[in-house]
Amino acid sequence: MAEIIDGKAFAAQLRAHIGRRVARLVAEEGFTPGLAVVLVGDDPASQVYVRNKAAQTLEAGMISFEHRLPAHTAQPELLALVRRLNDDPAVDGILVQLPLPAQIDADVILNAIDPAKDVDGFHPLNAGLLATGNGFGLVPCTPLGALMLLRDRLGDLRGLNAVVVGRSNIVGKPMAQLLLREDCTVTVAHSRTRALPELCRSADILVAAVGRPGMIRGDWIKPGATVIDVGINRIGLPDGRARLTGDVDFAEAVTVAAHITPVPGGVGPMTIACLLHNTLTAACRRRGVELPD
Template sequence: MKILDGKRTSQKILDEISSEVERIVLDGKRVPRLDLILVGEDFASVKYVQIKEQRARELGIDCQTHHLGQDSTTEEVVNLIKTLNAFDEVDGFMVQLPLPVHMDTNIVLESIEPTKDVDGLTSVNLGRLFQNDPKAIPPATPLGIIRLLEEYGIEVSGKKSVILGSSNIVGVPLSAMLLRRHSTVTICNSRTVNIQEVARAADILISATGVPLLVKSEFLKKGAVVIDVGSNRHPETGKLVGDVDWEDVQGIPSYITPVPGGVGPMTVASLMLNLMNCYKQNER
């Protein structure tokens, strides 16, 4: 059982971006700018934004965080987004999810200018992704998963991929990206019948359910590649765990991502990749 090391792979990507930003500075050009919108004080959201801000600044990227109060309205967030849409020197920005429950997430996301949508979550970018439009900005987590598979030479063409979880952030866009690479894709949701049997047919199993330790040995066939997108707190120990019960599946997968250190770092690196692509389009 080999480890798909997202930390090492993401660092390779970040090093390449850092070198690219250095060349931009040496050429006397404007450096890329990333803006982050955070609403409220959700612990995980605050932490994720801090990580993204830190990574961006380490790369020499101009990063600005806009922290709005928990009681902010949908209209207030949309007005901020409109300001960032209109500001030419903002190459890309993202809204940290989840938003407070009183907000309309769809209205917020759909107000983002698609060419600045570094998270790839607007309906325009998702539609472009399914149309195989080169202008599509893919969501960061699916892009990170694809890059990780490529780094380890794992072929998806002709393979059966099963995705547990049908969100617009991971499952649905990832299915499009795998389909375009000639994988046969099945997406499972909470109403999927005989989910263990469906999962067991997978050559590549991606779990993005948010259910701690859901995936056990009976979900896997020998030699499957396992991608664990989960990032959950164990209900008893409080330890960070994924969707996959690591101890229970030992020796079954050919490759597996750890939690932490697997998909998480790849998501951040992919966000920076998206920003650099937005920057290049903006500079044309």
């Protein structure tokens, strides 16, 4: 049976460490990192996510700026807010919660964020810095969290075969770039990859980020592999409720893999923790201050 990778516990430790570092900055440098989160509309899942971000930001000793706009907000109005946040010296990180309403072009908004404050790591400049191997960009939070879990479990990743199933700009592509930076041999696959099961079986590290519940079966996994399930899929239940499930058939995979992340409780909790990590990093870089230990 696979060892379960407890992302919730790891994220709690990371947030506590960030809180200690923030306290040192406040005491020694005299400033407090600030994170601004923008929510447009009333999507229930987004509201919960934004509420959790605000709570954990405050818990880490940072300043939380929340901007909630109605669903009918026009694109120029949102752009104006982003520009004000870019110019605000108290704001070190800006996050615009996705998805956005249909009348707003998400790419236009995300590209308008100052790359130095782009704590989601979605700006083309940060994506380019990651792709070229430059270590000074801000990295998307979910793949960064997944990498932290891999390092914690496996230590040195050099020379391992990694297969990333998924090619999104949010997870798949940056995950592949991070693994390349660790000297893994990386293959990016997707739902249209031919002979996908055979390819997955070649992986020492298998990252599932395709957005299809239970797509990765147990017999797709190399015995002893480490499986990182990034998928978060809501499956309706007969009583009207929903349960979360990943892209990996957990019941099958847990009997084959050496290590595996559950859904929920695996990679998910790492996302907000890494958002705080990026905010701390951005705050120090903007002021030319070394990150405290």
